[in-house]
Amino acid sequence: MAHHQLDARRLLCPMPVIRTQNFVVDLPPGDTVEVFCTDHGALNDIPAWCRINGHEVIASRTGASGEVVVTVRVGAKSD
Amino acid sequence: MARQRKALSLISGGLDSMLATRVIMDQGIHVEGVNFFTGFCVEGHTHAIRKKDKAKPKRNNALWVAETLGIKLHIVDVIDEYKDVVINPKHGYGSNLNPCLDCKCFMVRKAHEWIQEHDFDFIITGEVIGQRPMSQRRDTMPVIQRESGAEDRLLRPLCAKNLPETLPEREGWLQRENLFDFSGRGRKPQIALARSLGIEDYAQPAGGCCFLTDEAYSVKLDDLWRSRGTRDYELDDIMLLKVGRHLRPRPHFKLIVGREEGENNFLEGYRKQFTHLRTLSHPGPLVLVDGEIDADDLHLTARIAARYSKGRDAASVEVEIVPQGGEPQRLLVPPLAGDDMPDNWLL
Numbered sequence: 109m110a111h112h113q114l115d116a117r118r119l120l121c122p123m124p125v126i127r128t129q130n131f132v133v134d135l136p137p138g139d140t141v142e143v144f145c146t147d148h149g150a151l152n153d154i155p156a157w158c159r160i161n162g163h164e165v166i167a168s169r170t171g172a173s174g175e176v177v178v179t180v181r182v183g184a185k186s187d
Numbered sequence: 188m189a190r191q192r193k194a195l196s197l198i199s200g201g202l203d204s205m206l207a208t209r210v211i212m213d214q215g216i217h218v219e220g221v222n223f224f225t226g227f228c229v230e231g232h233t234h235a236i237r238k239k240d241k242a243k244p245k246r247n248n249a250l251w252v253a254e255t256l257g258i259k260l261h262i263v264d265v266i267d268e269y270k271d272v273v274i275n276p277k278h279g280y281g282s283n284l285n286p287c288l289d290c291k292c293f294m295v296r297k298a299h300e301w302i303q304e305h306d307f308d309f310i311i312t313g314e315v316i317g318q319r320p321m322s323q324r325r326d327t328m329p330v331i332q333r334e335s336g337a338e339d340r341l342l343r344p345l346c347a348k349n350l351p352e353t354l355p356e357r358e359g360w361l362q363r364e365n366l367f368d369f370s371g372r373g374r375k376p377q378i379a380l381a382r383s384l385g386i387e388d389y390a391q392p393a394g395g396c397c398f399l400t401d402e403a404y405s406v407k408l409d410d411l412w413r414s415r416g417t418r419d420y421e422l423d424d425i426m427l428l429k430v431g432r433h434l435r436p437r438p439h440f441k442l443i444v445g446r447e448e449g450e451n452n453f454l455e456g457y458r459k460q461f462t463h464l465r466t467l468s469h470p471g472p473l474v475l476v477d478g479e480i481d482a483d484d485l486h487l488t489a490r491i492a493a494r495y496s497k498g499r500d501a502a503s504v505e506v507e508i509v510p511q512g513g514e515p516q517r518l519l520v521p522p523l524a525g526d527d528m529p530d531n532w533l534l
């Protein structure tokens with residue numbers, strides 16, 4: 109089970125969600141991805157996207173520089 | 188047992204596509220949603236940028252609709268492909284730079300490609316005859332079917348009874364009598380249907396679903412094309428058109444002036460790509476310069492930056508100018524008086 113990092117800084121929503129979606133599609137269940145964003149909308153959008161697509165947000169934090177980091181665990185693929 | 192039929196629904200985040208989706212789900216069809224991100228979508232960005240909007244709940248309406256309905260949503264980045272739709276619309280523009288008919292054809296064509304790749308059976312949209320002046324008319328509905336290639340695999344549940352039978356109806360995958368015959372601009376039937384389905388919370392976007400229907404935005408996009416002598420754009424260009432005051436004091440350059448803290452923070456991210464100015468002696472906005480400027484222009488831009496600072500009534504304001512890739516310099520300038528700033532500079 110691998111851990112990955114994804115840079116979605118300076119992108120405005122929904123681009124961080126699109127980047128996450130397109131990155132996760134190639135990963136096996138159980139892998140984790142830390143997504144680094146500067147648009148705080150990602151704090152709502154990435155978890156919403158995870159809920160509807162069967163993935164899990166295992167952590168989200170706001171860094172000192174105002175950057176947000178959302179960690180996603182890839183769920184079982186249903187199709 | 189009959190095969191489970193599957194539909195892909197174009198989810199905009201508004202009520203109509205939400206209702207259309209729900210109506211088809213209720214007929215036992217497996218539905219997933221798709222949302223195309225063109226770069227012009229109203230969603231998110233403005234909220235993310237302007238500080239005053241931060242208090243409002245910030246949600247991506249398409250994701251929210253999908254979650255409420257309990258369906259998957261695929262968000263597709265079509266930024267590059269969409270350029271051709273905006274730049275060369277075969278069917279022309281609406282009242283602003285909105286190429287609605289070409290846009291609908293494009294989106295349904297992308298959806299059609301998607302269903303072929305993913306083995307889905309048909310496409311649904313929330314279109315209603317007569318709802319929009321350009322793309323949702325009786326005579327343009329078949330244009331979308333034809334030019335997208337979707338033909339009779341495109342079903343509009345909210346007005347299907349006013350239209351010829353489509354494949355899903357003919358094949359009995361669903362019942363035509365459970366579809367609707369809405370038409371016109373009124374919203375009453377949609378609101379009543381929402382109520383009967385127990386849908387109480389939904390987004391009511393004013394006007395169109397994207398910035399291209401906005402007059403002020405279209406003026407700025409048109410100015411960008413004219414000044415560059417070419418009708419093209421990058422994502423950064425169209426994002427920046429959503430932010431700040433845009434002034435064109437001379438044909439060869441434009442200034443983007445942050446209007447408040449949120450916008451200034453957003454513009455900060457572009458500092459490396461642009462010559463930029465800020466006032467040092469007084470609080471003031473960040474100003475980006477789009478275009479090449481000489482020493483005279485520099486002086487003028489410094490005076491404009493001073494005008495938009497808290498020192499607008501001061502005798503002089505100190506301004507720092509950072510040329511793109513160059514060394515910062517400082518100028519002490521009198522703020523430009525209102526009378527010296529023609530109205531037509533403001534885009």
Ligand code: SF4
Binds near residue numbers: 285286395397399400
């Ligand atoms: S308003 Fe914008 S997104 Fe909606 S159909 Fe027209 S061009 Fe397309």
